Amino acid sequence: MDASLTPSDWTSLVAQCPELGQMPFSLQTGARLRVAEQGDVLFREGGRPQAMLFVISGELRLVRVSREGAEIVLQRSNAGFIAEATHESPQYRGDIVAAAATCYVAFPLDVFEATLRVDPLFRQSWIDRLAGEVRKLREQCERLGLRGAGNRIVHFIESEGTQGAIRLKQSRAAWAGQLGLTREALHRALARLSSQGAIEVDGRVIRLAR
Numbered sequence: 001m002d003a004s005l006t007p008s009d010w011t012s013l014v015a016q017c018p019e020l021g022q023m024p025f026s027l028q029t030g031a032r033l034r035v036a037e038q039g040d041v042l043f044r045e046g047g048r049p050q051a052m053l054f055v056i057s058g059e060l061r062l063v064r065v066s067r068e069g070a071e072i073v074l075q076r077s078n079a080g081f082i083a084e085a086t087h088e089s090p091q092y093r094g095d096i097v098a099a100a101a102t103c104y105v106a107f108p109l110d111v112f113e114a115t116l117r118v119d120p121l122f123r124q125s126w127i128d129r130l131a132g133e134v135r136k137l138r139e140q141c142e143r144l145g146l147r148g149a150g151n152r153i154v155h156f157i158e159s160e161g162t163q164g165a166i167r168l169k170q171s172r173a174a175w176a177g178q179l180g181l182t183r184e185a186l187h188r189a190l191a192r193l194s195s196q197g198a199i200e201v202d203g204r205v206i207r208l209a210r
Contacts, residue, residue: 003033005105013105017056019080020105022125026115032106036060036098043096049086051106055079058102059174064094076178078169084130087113099174136160144180149189152179154198157208165207 005013010028014021023031036042042053045064053060055077062075062083074094075082083096087109116123139159146152156179157166168175176186190206193199200207 005031005033009033013056017054017079020054022122023107024115024119024122026111026119027107030108030111034104034106036102036104038098038100038102040098041095042098043092045092045094047092049089049092049109051109052081052086052112053083053096054081054105054107056103056105058104059099059170060102060104061097061099062094063097073177076170076174078174081129084133087116100171140178149179149181149185150193150198152181153186153189153193153206154208157199157206161207164210165205168204168206 005028010020010031013033036058042060043050056079058078060077060082061073064072064074076099083092083094086092116126139155143152143155143159146155157164160166170178172186173183176183179186181189190199190201194201197209200209
């Protein structure tokens with residue numbers, strides 16, 4: 001699917017993803033709603049950037065392939081923008097791939113850049129967003145440096161959650177990859193933390209025990 005968005009469509013998307021409410025009217029009018037199937041490659045490394053992508057549901061990944069043929073995940077997005085540096089680069093720095101069936105909004109790159117230049121409120125919100133992404137990357141580097149799956153899980157809940165709890169927006173397998181763990185290691189660690197009374201697991205909600 002590749003469709004333009006009506007005002008009603010946009011209202012529905014903002015209800016689902018409040019961050020889209022910050023998008024100026026100039027970006028709303030040119031946005032396209034698209035759907036990708038699992039495994040689809042949206043853009044290739046080295047290609048010329050054409051759009052800024054905002055994930056509504058599913059998961060997009062920015063990936064590269066090592067010399068040994070292993071996939072290196074540079075970024076995951078289950079909600080929000082991916083490859084934010086695109087608008088400052090003459091080419092994509094990796095492939096953008098759908099890790100699951102994904103619904104996303106594509107903003108034309110030229111319109112996005114023009115809006116940043118002329119809209120100070122949007123420019124400041126974008127700067128604030130990039131600062132937040134830097135903070136998340138620092139926390140991720142700190143988390144991946146921790147020894148033990150349990151420590152990484154607790155760190156994730158403390159840094160990414162609200163009031164000591166998180167609601168997973170991705171699959172357990174995707175979360176395991178984000179933590180630098182196998183799915184089996186994540187499952188064992190959750191079971192161990194739960195049996196120790198350190199966490200409480202209720203479906204997609206995981207909270208630290210008080």
